[in-house]
Amino acid sequence: MSGTRDVSTIAAIRYGYGLSPNQPAPSDAQALLDQLDAPDTAATRWPLRGTxxxxxxxxxxxxxxxxxRNGDETAQKRIKTTRKRVNDQVLVGLHAQLARASLSPQGFRERLQYFWCDHFTVTSKTGVTATAPDAFAKEAIRPHLAGSFAQMLRAAVTHPAMLMYLDQTRSIGPQSAFAKKRKNGGLNENLGREVLELHTLGVAAPYTQEDVRQFATLLTGLGFNANQGFVFYPNWAQPGAELVLGRRYGGETPAKLSDIYAALDDIALNPATAHHLAHKLAVHFVADQPDPDLVNHTASAYLAHDSDLRATYAAMLEHPAAWGPLGGKARQPWDFMAASLRAIAPPAAMIADLDKKKTRSWIIAPLRAMGQPYQKPLGPDGWAEDANAWITPQALATRINWAMRMAAIYDRHLPDPRAFVHSALSDAASPTLIQAAARAESKREGIGLILASADFNRR
Incomplete structure (x- = not known):
């Protein structure tokens, strides 16, 4: 990859889903931030289903x-109909997410949604709840991208998708009124642990197992059911107050949701949370081993602005390390696919209206082969950031095959490779790649070669 210092090229590739021949690249950091203030046209054009x-x-x-169970002969057909409706909607959601990433003029907004959805990883455990990740993105993440992390944290922790994924719907205070009526209920620490370890303070922060348990106890009462959605059950909550990170919460009867919110707000403003989030942002956008001063500068702004995320992004973007040469990150498979389609720029309908067979063949199966099955990370820590997790012989072979296949599929929309190498990479294209593009024997070969190149697969 060329050592470009062009700000607009870096802005589009590092902080968006790459360059497009149909859209101007963001001119600078302010242009990126302005995307967050503009109307969210992509969400309107390609909506997701909610809870x-x-x-x-x-x-x-x-x-x-x-x-x-009652012997209704039509029931099995109704079960199949519901399953089909859910499965169809999952594909509609995939099309919407891919269209947003590859076609939206607000690439920074799309990358931020991807980052925060991964930070607060949720997956579906049952077929009938397969649209839960889309609902989570729509309701818990998207509205708070430029707001405060404290508000996003509240929304994420209490969202039905999170409560179901981390088994909070089964967590009951051991001495609660509800627990006294049943023998198989008990405390589940999953949500409490992941909030402290992954979502806020970080693994290395100064908290103890007792903090985890006390926080998990405080969270009892959070629940969900299909009739009401999110609910708070005071009779599920553990009686008495909890001591979390040296602060006392709760103790009232009946228990109050506001006590949980108070704890989340305090944790959001903990200096360890600021550093953890700043480091994750820098790792995701800039480099696997980011400049410590970039991290510290971003964390300081986060605390100075009471977890305001727009101010946090602004601090990251104003630091010189945020605009260093490209190449510090490997594109994850989803990023690679979205960037490829953005560069090719086929008609929007060819992305948003793919039929089931093509969606599975062109998108779902290749993502799985590249190691990133759609919306199915292996654990609550989300997808790996390190380049070594993605740049493997098998994964690279799949990327090359996919790139060549896409070039064939979109053949009539392909430009001359000699032009494409510049529209897709601008001055980030290396002289070697430019020369190879010029020597390609066909459009398909040239476009496929560019998409499969190291220049394109790193950002």
């Missing part, structure tokens, strides 16, 4: 299964 849709499918499935 209401998921709840309806859960209720439909429950009713159909009950009818089946």
């Amino acid at each position: 209401d849709f998921m709840r309806q499918q859960m209720n439909d499935m429950r009713a159909a299964r009950k009818a089946k």
